[in-house]
Amino acid sequence: MAQIELRNVGLRYGEQTVLSGLTLNVEEGEFLTLLGPSGCGKSTTLNLIAGLLEPTSGEVLIDGRPMAGVAPRDRRVAMVFQDYALYPHMTVYENLSFPLRAIKLSESAIRDKIAGVAQALAITALLERLPKALSGGQRQRVALGRALVRDPGVFLMDEPLSNLDARLRVAMRAELKRLHQQLCTTMVYVTHDQAEAMTLSDRIAVLRDGVLQQVGTPREIYQRPVNQFVAGFIGSLGMNFLTCHLEQDPTGTFLRQDTFALRVPASVAQRLVQQGGDFVVGLRPEHVVIGEGVDVDLRANVEVVEYLGSETLIHLRVGDTVLVGKAPAETLIVPGQHVGACIAHASACIFDAANGGLLATDTDGT
Amino acid sequence: MTITFSVRWVKYSLTFLVLAGVAILMLTPVVWILVTSLKPEAEIYRFPPQWIPLQFTLDNYKAVLQSSMPMYFVNSIVVAVGTIVLTLFIAMHAGYAVSRFQFRGKNVFLFLLMASHMMPGVASLVPTYLLAGKLGLLDTYAVLILVYSMWQTPLVVWLIQGFLESVPATLDQAAMIDGYSRLGAFYRVVLPLSKPGLAASAIVVFVYAWNEFIMALTLTSADNMRLAQVGLKYYISQYGIQWGELAAAVILSIVPVLILFVLLQRWFVYGLTSGALKG
Numbered sequence: 199m200a201q202i203e204l205r206n207v208g209l210r211y212g213e214q215t216v217l218s219g220l221t222l223n224v225e226e227g228e229f230l231t232l233l234g235p236s237g238c239g240k241s242t243t244l245n246l247i248a249g250l251l252e253p254t255s256g257e258v259l260i261d262g263r264p265m266a267g268v269a270p271r272d273r274r275v276a277m278v279f280q281d282y283a284l285y286p287h288m289t290v291y292e293n294l295s296f297p298l299r300a301i302k303l304s305e306s307a308i309r310d311k312i313a314g315v316a317q318a319l320a321i322t323a324l325l326e327r328l329p330k331a332l333s334g335g336q337r338q339r340v341a342l343g344r345a346l347v348r349d350p351g352v353f354l355m356d357e358p359l360s361n362l363d364a365r366l367r368v369a370m371r372a373e374l375k376r377l378h379q380q381l382c383t384t385m386v387y388v389t390h391d392q393a394e395a396m397t398l399s400d401r402i403a404v405l406r407d408g409v410l411q412q413v414g415t416p417r418e419i420y421q422r423p424v425n426q427f428v429a430g431f432i433g434s435l436g437m438n439f440l441t442c443h444l445e446q447d448p449t450g451t452f453l454r455q456d457t458f459a460l461r462v463p464a465s466v467a468q469r470l471v472q473q474g475g476d477f478v479v480g481l482r483p484e485h486v487v488i489g490e491g492v493d494v495d496l497r498a499n500v501e502v503v504e505y506l507g508s509e510t511l512i513h514l515r516v517g518d519t520v521l522v523g524k525a526p527a528e529t530l531i532v533p534g535q536h537v538g539a540c541i542a543h544a545s546a547c548i549f550d551a552a553n554g555g556l557l558a559t560d561t562d563g564t
Numbered sequence: 565m566t567i568t569f570s571v572r573w574v575k576y577s578l579t580f581l582v583l584a585g586v587a588i589l590m591l592t593p594v595v596w597i598l599v600t601s602l603k604p605e606a607e608i609y610r611f612p613p614q615w616i617p618l619q620f621t622l623d624n625y626k627a628v629l630q631s632s633m634p635m636y637f638v639n640s641i642v643v644a645v646g647t648i649v650l651t652l653f654i655a656m657h658a659g660y661a662v663s664r665f666q667f668r669g670k671n672v673f674l675f676l677l678m679a680s681h682m683m684p685g686v687a688s689l690v691p692t693y694l695l696a697g698k699l700g701l702l703d704t705y706a707v708l709i710l711v712y713s714m715w716q717t718p719l720v721v722w723l724i725q726g727f728l729e730s731v732p733a734t735l736d737q738a739a740m741i742d743g744y745s746r747l748g749a750f751y752r753v754v755l756p757l758s759k760p761g762l763a764a765s766a767i768v769v770f771v772y773a774w775n776e777f778i779m780a781l782t783l784t785s786a787d788n789m790r791l792a793q794v795g796l797k798y799y800i801s802q803y804g805i806q807w808g809e810l811a812a813a814v815i816l817s818i819v820p821v822l823i824l825f826v827l828l829q830r831w832f833v834y835g836l837t838s839g840a841l842k843g
Contacts, residue, residue, distance in 0.1 A: 270740045271744060283734040300744050
């Protein structure tokens with residue numbers, strides 16, 4: 199196990215900044231996921247840790263040791279590449295033994311290690327095959343096996359599941375989770391799939407345009423996103439955003455747009471009044487419950503109904519915004535219908551409309 | 565359906581005819597030389613010429629094998645193999661650098677590399693001779709190997725670079741993380757996957773070194789250092805041309821090139837990198 203520290207790391211190619219001022223710690227045995235859209239710098243960060251790239255500013259430390267000038271082979275890291283990077287002219291056995299031969303392990307030790315890893319990953323029957331004779335899932339296992347045989351201090355994984363079909367991806371996701379629980383090795387995982395990040399990680403680091411947006415546990419990131427970008431990126435459906443203005447009347451303070459109104463607790467209201475301007479209310483679809491018999495906070499027209507099997511997504515027209523909410527699977531709501539919705543006020547996030555930063559979550563009054 | 569079939573049949577027939585025509589055009593001189601090499605002298609001068617000789621003989625081959633030609637062949641093989649080794653050694657490293665690293669002036673460098681190859685070889689003949697003389701390299705294998713390698717390296721860098729670029733960079737990165745240096749990754753992973761490129765380059769270099777005449781004639785004068793292509797010239801003298809022996813020597817000189825093609829044929833396997841990446 200190893201601990202990784204990135205201190206104010208930056209990378210530039212000429213005039214183009216790929217990564218700037220990234221400071222991040224990965225604790226021993228932690229599963230940290232770098233999450234963000236394509237081109238946000240997450241794979242670059244992984245390559246910087248691996249030593250395939252050198253930062254133009256800042257430093258990378260592994261176990262407190264600065265890594266400047268340290269070759270990838272001397273960093274005790276193993277990497278699983280997005281495209282697997284199996285050596286096509288070598289059999290699976292030769293692929294697995296390749297890193298062990300580099301450290302001049304005896305033939306019998308190599309055999310034993312490979313047998314153990316092959317059994318754990320259920321690839322024993324594939325050892326004599328060439329990579330071209332393997333399916334995508336099998337290649338992925340071999341790539342994982344090649345990383346495992348080395349007993350590295352850190353596993354670096356660059357979107358290792360992105361080329362698998364949906365069913366296999368879910369299966370491999372669980373397998374990775376089990377593997378991490380078993381090995382307790384530090385893992386840095388890169389993905390743009392928020393579901394992978396949420397299910398696998400101890401902590402998630404969200405990146406955008408080479409800048410770190412937020413680091414936290416999946417729960418923190420989901421419930422208290424620091425800005426609209428993180429809020430919109432996390433969650434399979436993203437967050438609903440409604441631009442609202444502040445209104446005060448004798449019954450209280452509200453953030454309002456069209457038929458939508460969110461009552462703001464007094465402690466939060468005071469701050470919002472002081473700040474002034476418009477605000478954005480963020481609501482996750484599961485916090486907009488649609489159906490008859492609920493305490494109705496909002497009435498709106500249904501635009502689209504999406505049946506998902508376990509539940510139904512309902513798109514409501516609220517002023518110039520579409521609000522996605524959820525209804526039970528058996529709902530009979532149809533497009534064009536005027537329905538009521540219940541808003542889980544306690545789960546709403548309030549963002550600054552000017553810069554997208556989080557101002558408050560409704561319940562905590564912070 | 566019948567019309568489609570007929571159109572396709574006509575298309576295939578036309579393609580076949582054109583290709584057959586080109587093949588005949590290319591092979592006719594070779595066949596004619598082979599036939600000539602098997603004719604006795606009287607048959608060679610017969611008019612109209614006979615495609616199938618009335619009398620076959622191996623005397624021309626015997627005469628060639630008893631002359632200095634076998635020694636010239638050995639010299640040619642030493643020079644050609646030496647040129648292949650030196651050229652490929654330099655070009656594969658240079659090609660790897662060009663294919664993997666971005667550096668200032670890379671495109672200019674590549675252009676100059678190719679531009680140097682466009683200069684007529686004869687232009688550098690006299691300076692090369694003088695330089696070789698000063699270095700005491702005249703009448704040595706070394707001078708021919710050096711000059712031929714210098715001449716072929718730019719072309720081979722271009723050729724090999726294309727093959728190296730087809731090997732995904734993540735493979736060398738994976739090898740570097742797996743415990744090898746960059747050169748180690750290059751030798752163990754990238755190079756084995758570039759065998760078709762190396763084979764093609766080896767043949768290009770061999771054919772050049774095997775056929776080059778002017779430099780070989782100028783830089784060597786001792787009989788024991790002559791190359792085969794210069795030796796062929798000895799069959800053409802002021803007293804006439806020994807057609808039979810010349811044809812036999814030409815046929816024999818084709819043999820090493822054919823052998824090299826056969827030996828390297830198994831390297832010309834496309835799709836060596838299949839299975840490396842997702843797919």
